[in-house]
Amino acid sequence: MYNLLHELPVDLGERSYPILIGERMLGEYDLSGYVAGSQVMLVTNDVVGPLYLEQARASFRGKSIDAVVLPDGEKHKDWQTLNLIFDALLEKRHTRKTTLVALGGGVVGDMTGFAAASYQRGVPFIQIPTTLLSQVDSSVGGKTGINHPLGKNMIGAFHQPEVVLIDTDTLQTLPPREVSAGLAEVIKYGLIRDIPFLDWLEQSIEQLVACDSKTLAEAIMRSCACKADVVAQDERESGLRATLNLGHTFGHAIETFAGYGNWLHGEAVGTGMVMAAELSAREGFIGPADYDRVVDLVSRANLPVYPPSNMTPADFMNLMAVDKKNVDGRLRLVLLRAIGDAMVTSDASPDNLSATLNAFCRQQS
């Protein structure tokens, strides 16, 4: 029997939905009440599918269920792979009353969400995230999309799910490197707006790295609550929501440089947060002890604190210039005004930015 531990509401008016967090949920908890029509298209990948696809089917009692299995990995987050979902929907004659279900990590979630936003100009979808990263980040907030060779997530839509189901049991099959990658986003919430949570993380980081189920459940709940709160205040990212991108501008540059999938998203964000903290110290917002605290926690999560050894400051500048957080050509960054207090700014001194890049790049331009 399932054990529903937390039910978090995400308040978005007409588009509100709940996040359900628990144990033994997949296959035991019946989601058919969240499906308006009779058709369901389960979307997963070739790593998660063999583990959980049959279980997931059992969560949609009385529905007509089809499934499509995508190749795994960020490098497949492209139009060709997205089109496999459209092919399956059309071949199986799914109407505009169908419901799509994303079963997998962030890549499956982002692509399934965008497919749902675009199929026949929009159909509902459900998120069942199976990685720590997607559970604490990409399944909450409605951002969907695919990559373009010239930039990550450049093509997409805002599209909210009907419900998010998080089964902590799926984390037991997750590789340790992916657990660490998920912890980068968990740490981020503490850094940008929740000092008590950051204190708790500094005490709990070893249990989290060791995949202790109870500690992970607590971290997921507090992370989702934090993100849901931010998204409810600023769904379309006009202001506050942009602080969730702490470390992401540096991080996206690293991911693009390394080639999609070679660095995990969370690994790049881990290093990106350390770089953002260092720049925040140069700008005089935080002190050296605060910066050391960031480096310490990111390191204890087994995350990298330096970019790829062959990446130069010029590589960063080129790749950050196309980042979508830029307005009218000015580089927009998320910095820490203090520990637990992030802000978005276009006013970072070019000299300080340059000094930060020089400090982190082992190879100069």
Add this chain to the structure above:
Amino acid sequence: MYNLLHELPVDLGERSYPILIGERMLGEYDLSGYVAGSQVMLVTNDVVGPLYLEQARASFRGKSIDAVVLPDGEKHKDWQTLNLIFDALLEKRHTRKTTLVALGGGVVGDMTGFAAASYQRGVPFIQIPTTLLSQVDSSVGGKTGINHPLGKNMIGAFHQPEVVLIDTDTLQTLPPREVSAGLAEVIKYGLIRDIPFLDWLEQSIEQLVACDSKTLAEAIMRSCACKADVVAQDERESGLRATLNLGHTFGHAIETFAGYGNWLHGEAVGTGMVMAAELSAREGFIGPADYDRVVDLVSRANLPVYPPSNMTPADFMNLMAVDKKNVDGRLRLVLLRAIGDAMVTSDASPDNLSATLNAFCRQQS
């Protein structure tokens, strides 16, 4: 100097926008007040571009303008061509504050609108439709999208423009066949909800076919007002808006059968309306004289009244089954309850539908 004849408001709350109709508008009328940022990406095709691209640039005073020229035609309304827009946006480093401008017919408008809906999860766009069909139909209402090999407009979004600029001078360079195709949608408005307009069309159809500028301007204004009224009442097509699809279910089947671009959309809709009227007569809603009136007007607009000679009833049934107006497997059709009064129904008798298909197909299954 431009001559602004009509300004129609489309009332969609926060997403309201005006339709501007006039003479000598392109290049003379300044649209820069509708552009929030500094960047503009003009999207056109290789037929319209040589005629109007330079003129269009002059309508965006003081803006930084880039342009991308797509191959012309419905057969290019696909992902590969859509991606040319994304390529141009990213190569020219357009941010999320850019504005896209569609300069061309319905295909350019639908693709540019979907590119705008999807680029960085949504940027604003402006419609400058240059064909009669796009002026009276696809530039109003926010439907955007591309085709899939298994169905038309299967991938897209609802995305409203900031403004629609209609310059009737662009119709003087339009081939006669495309004028007729546009008249199919004009006739549709009379048939579904406006008897006085239908009466006026029966008096004016020869001047319209002959491309008389003043008569065309009147027809465009009344068509846009009609569509704007319907869309304002039902933006997401839950009910009333579906009546705008009169003739489209049969028409889409014809277009798909013929191969995209071989039959013009308006030509297929012309034949589709005649078939829908014939089925409406069989169902006992309209009389033989009403049906003759439809055939007469469509014929006088120089539109076809029979499907391709090698198309069978079975072809229709196969192709209509994937049409997106179907709910849970039942064929949904727009029929005429009376002249000037359309309705959506899933209750058409299968025998009558079959008789209609047999009557129109010169080759049986």
